[in-house]
Amino acid sequence: MTMHWRAKGVLQKLLGSVPGGEQAHYLLQRRFGGLRGFTREFEIKMDDWRLMAGHLRDAGLPIAGARLFEIGSGWYPTFPFACYLGGAKQVITVDLTRHIKWDLVLSCAEQLAHHTALIAEATGAPEHDVLQRQRELAGRLRQGDDVGTATQGVVVYQAPSDASHTTLPAHELDCVFSNSVLEHVLPDAVDAIFREAMRILVPGGIMFHSVNCGDHYAYVDHSINQLNYLKYSDRQWRHWDNAFLYQNRLRAYEFVDRAVAAGFDIVLNTECPRETRLAQLAAMHVHPQFAHIPPERLCVTSIDFIGRTHVSGAQP
Template sequence: MHWRAKGVLQKVLGHVPGGEQAHYLLQRRFGGLRGFRREFDVKMDDWRLMVGHLRDVGRPIAGARLFEVGSGWYPTFPFACYLGGARQVVTVDLNRHIRPALVRNCAANLARYTALIAEACGIPESDVRQRQQGLLARLERGDDVGVASEGVVVYEAPADAARTRLDGQQVDCVFSNSVLEHVLPEAIDGIYREAMRILAPGGIMFHSVNCGDHYAYVDGSINQLNYLQYSDREWRRWDNAFLYQNRMRAYEFVERAAAAGFDIVLNTECAREKRLAELASMQVHPQFAHIPPERLCVTSIDFIGRKPGTVSA
């Protein structure tokens, strides 16, 4: 599908009655929700990488109090953390996207990952398997996410990650996966400030950001730097409520976190030769001309910011 056509279609659906349901059905029939298993496997690989990063900085999943920004269509990360022994996982979203059928499918597919979760979290696989079987059984009898996860996963939507109802200093880790690239820049600053408030001293904030042009996933004629050819005014023709892209570069997410007071302890920013070559072959809009090519071309980043202070027991 041509990327401009998708942009226009999504823009129209964002302004008509029933547009959200129509968008969901199109995603199930033609989009990212069509191949659930493949999409789920990608998410679980992302979860594995996140857990490895958290472990490296001294924050294991078992016993942790977690807060997820952006729940999405189904709670892969919260459920995997629950199986891994998390104490609590609060997950919030601006819109209530999750669907019972997708949630059940998510829980069922986790049966293929009990060994991985056990190894990543340092707990017996028998414990993970028992939780997974119980989770699925409760979901199949009609329980909601909270009851099915024995009160560990708390799903709140609509909810604003920049204005939570949580008490201060009550969370060990705030995280997101492929979310911040879809958030208004000023709202990102608000999310960082709220993370600083709710994190316990020494707590960490982990974000994995996919900051390339997402239209490249549906149109093979363009690459992930395509949207850098357009001004903000031009880009608004195709930006829309279902696939808003802020076009922030990877380093900007990290710099804003540092400005919010976080100590950056992980930054995977890396200029890849393929992206540098793609950038050199295209006409970048002047509004991006001040950014060095080795920073402009980066389309993904993982980073961790730590709240200053001593980690409490």
């Protein structure tokens, strides 16, 4: 469904201000939005998970046996379930708002049956073990078990829960991660999340984030591109920002800079200006508030990065 981006922004702002608006928003997403094609969205998430698993492995952190913390559970726990099937010791997944939907959780578990070979290859776990865990997971969920019981206590879902202020003990987790979440978080909260990650990670632990920092309205309005929101000042942009699709408009490098400021050593940074984005940027009027950012940095609309805590465990 194609929809003018301003119309979507106004509609979401309205739904965010009325009783029952969240449920109405979910039903619209199921009927017309990203959730109408579950399989396609799930496949995209699994490809994102595959990339994350590879990055973690290259950084010296295999998923098998790891203790992980996900920021932003979403409608269904693709990453936590995939990590569980791959042999993770624990996956805590939190959301500021409780979004999880039971029918999508079950669909997610069932669809994972088609990805057991991928999960086995990405984690080094025997495919037989991955397949067995997947069958047990789907079976337990069909019987009505909750996420924790169905995963034998490995996956812990907490919502509402604030990733910037957890009750977790210090220095007990191997990895904190998120996928397409930080672009929807207030800048000050991003800093707080990074500081909390520094506190809960073990010495030498890592923080992985994949950030989709382009204009998300471009997914529903094909007349604009992912740099469109750079035309507007913060004051102007507030007309279309809303509770369901808040976008902080931070550029890719700013997330990395904030991680460094929190004390992390950056060991992966995929920031890369693409010719298509540079051309789009050159053809549009950018609001003066972004004029201080070089085009090759301003145009970047996605980034994966890893920050590692100091091996000594010293706090910054």
